[in-house]
Amino acid sequence: MVNLRSALALGLAQLCHLRVAQAISPQRIVHDLQAQLSVGSEVVLTSNPSFEEDFTSRFSASHSPKFVVGAKPKKVSDVQKVIRYASKNKVPFLATGGGHGYTWTLGELENAIQLDLGHFQTIDINTDANTMTIGGAVRIGNVTEQLHAVGKEFPVGMCPTVGISGYTLGGGVGPLGGMYGAASDNLLSAEVVTGSGEVLTVSAKSHPDLWYGLRGAGFNYGVVTSMKYRIHPATNNGEITVINAMFPAALNGSVWEACNSFVGRHPKELSILFAIRLNETLGGISPIASFIYFGPRDEALKVVKPFLDLNPLHVEIHQSNLAEFSNVALYADVADIGSRKAIDFAPFTLNLYKVDVKNLVNVINFMNTTLAENDDLKGATLSWAQYPTEGFLSYPSRSSAFAYRDVIVYFSIDGFTEDVAKLPLLDDFGKVLRDMLQLGSGRPQLETYVHFGHGDEGPRSWYSAAKLPRLRALKRVYDPRNLFSWYNPVPSVGH
Ligand SMILES: Cc1cc2nc3c(=O)[nH]c(=O)nc-3n(C[C@H](O)[C@H](O)[C@H](O)COP(=O)(O)OP(=O)(O)OC[C@H]3O[C@@H](n4cnc5c(N)ncnc54)[C@H](O)[C@@H]3O)c2cc1C
Structure with a gap:
């Protein structure tokens, strides 16, 4: 609602x-x-x-x-x-x-x-120039195989079925962000049709005002028919190590301590992901993890030792690549969810700027008790994406509309259900969990990644108070009639 x-x-x-x-x-x-x-x-x-x-x-x-x-x-x-x-x-x-x-x-x-935009599906990879030009509807999974085949990489997100343009227009965060920043940081230019029907080539040199807004708040200003990106030679010859691990509910606490031990010393090649949900066999809310390492297996095992030392119930190791890693991550959970259609769920999110172990333990204990008492909430799932900040912070905040480069954890609370009548309950529960998590977020106000937002957070939360005046001014120039104001919109007026 x-x-x-x-x-x-x-x-x-x-x-x-x-x-x-x-x-x-x-x-x-x-x-x-x-x-x-x-x-x-x-x-x-x-x-x-x-x-x-x-x-x-x-x-x-x-x-x-x-x-x-x-x-x-x-x-x-x-x-x-x-x-x-x-x-x-x-x-x-x-x-x-x-x-x-x-x-x-x-x-x-x-x-x-x-x-x-389904007809805009072209993919053109120039290996000499290290560029990739794609049509406005190309999905992440459409480019990863081609990039891998020519020994290149690009900061893709976790889900192959997401559209690259849509992803980039809000920033675009994923496991290669530690090295290359957001997808939008790697954009070189875009072809944009504005509300007046004019076609603009937008880049650092051409319409630099719109160039700022396009990268982080881009869906507010026009329709992108193609995008040109910088791509990179593949790290470790394209071999990625993915370590999946399953932890018992009893380790709620120790796993967050281990996550905390990476804050401030997070290798740029490593991403730490968790999906946390009820596992009745394991007797409670149990975290499953994926450690995605852009490097060899031996190095990966050394780096994630603080987690492996906790004696997870199960560990599996995959030697993977850009085209495959998201299919195996989190025991294939991401690929499975991403390929579904027309699902009902109540999405919530918040950015964490620290790992507040005590607060996390409280939240998960609360979730454990509440789900045990209420079957209708059993589809509630928490997702944890702890990406290294190095790549994001290598670009100044003023470089684009993409807000909050210092996020430690992108935290999502998703209430999935197969019965739409349960949605209001999951919606309320998600709000309660978000409020509880906010207490340990490291910020007094709710800050969210625009793409993971529920929709009730508001423009200050999606774009930051600092960036809003410039984005509002751009709205007045490029979309005065609010034609592009459906997706977490920047208001042309107000505060
Ligand atoms: C399962 C799943 C996993 C995800 N994982 C990640 C992740 O790892 N990292 C991350 O950063 N995000 C992730 N996202 C969020 C995703 O980036 C956003 O939902 C994004 O908006 C999806 O873009 P789309 O084109 O697929 O969606 P659409 O619904 O088609 O578009 C979303 C918005 O962008 C606009 N838009 C899309 N394409 C264009 C275009 N060419 N020109 C102008 N406007 C356009 C649409 O008008 C709409 O307002 C995930 C989402 C899902 C559902």
Whole structure:
């Protein structure tokens, strides 16, 4: 449920925009756009069976956008036409890349056009120049195999089915961040269609104001049809060591002590991930871990010794690579979740700037007791992503809209359910856990990574108070009509 807090966060101007009645029927939209778009484009009602077959499906069903028309442009000029048409006729629309955006602000979008970028799938890797140029709908899993095959790497996220453009527009954090920073730090230029339908090449030299906003708050300003990135020679000849481990509930405490021992001395090649959920066989909330190390097995085993010394119940070691590591990480949990469609869940997140062992033990004990008493909450899962900060901090904060480069742990609380009636309960539980975790976050206010947000946190939390004035000013220049204000939006007015 997008509540009063998030409605306030949207700002008055946007609420007015959201309430504009749509004067034009879906059938008319289909008719008009079919007449305008080039051969190879597709425009259908969402009730047409070909919508389900040909258009990008969404990962999340909870508070997701409600489309009445699918428009899948073939060329950049078609994207321009859809945007101009929608803008002129006041029909809301949403660009869709990988369909993995899940913030509940998206639920505000109704009677809309799904502007599906599914035809923008080109991948061009230049091994001499160390660059990669991709179309606006290419997914992470589409490039990792090709990069690995030519001995290159790029800071991908954990989930192969996520769209690279969408991921980059919010920053893009993953296990290679310790070496190369966010995906957005590796962007060299982007082709952007603005709300007026103009095509801009945006880079450090061309539209430098938009260049700042594009990298961290980019979905607020236009539709990206292609992106060019810097890529890197593969570390350790492309071999990645993934160590999965399963810990008993009784080690709640010791594992967080071990995590804490890495703060301030975290090797840039190592990522520490946990999925923490009820394991009835093990008798409680039990953490499973993945240690992803961009280096050889012997080194990896030495580096993660503080965890292995705790005597996990089970350990498995994989020699992996860029194309495969996310399939084996966390006992294949990430790949499994990422490949699902239309799931119901209540997502919450917060950034941790320290590992407060006492607070974490309290939270997990509380979760243990609560889940034991309430079957409806059993799908609650906590995720821990402790990436080294070195790569992120190698870029100054002022370089882009990507906020909070000093995060120690990206903490997510996801309440999964197969029964949508349970969602409000999981939503409430997620809020309670977030509030408890916030007490040990190391910051007085809630700070969140925009891509993991629930939608109720507000722009200060997603973008930081320091960056908001500049982002609001950009909104007034590049999206004065709030056409791109559905995904954790930057308000053009307000504080
Ligand atoms: C299972 C899962 C795992 C994830 N793991 C990570 C992770 O490891 N690291 C991380 O940083 N994030 C991660 N994310 C978050 C992910 O980066 C965001 O959800 C991102 O928005 C997904 O982009 P998309 O194109 O797949 O989604 P979409 O829903 O298609 O797009 C999300 C938003 O971006 C906009 N958008 C997408 N493409 C374009 C484009 N070409 N031009 C303009 N706007 C565009 C859309 O309009 C929408 O507002 C994960 C998400 C999921 C569901």
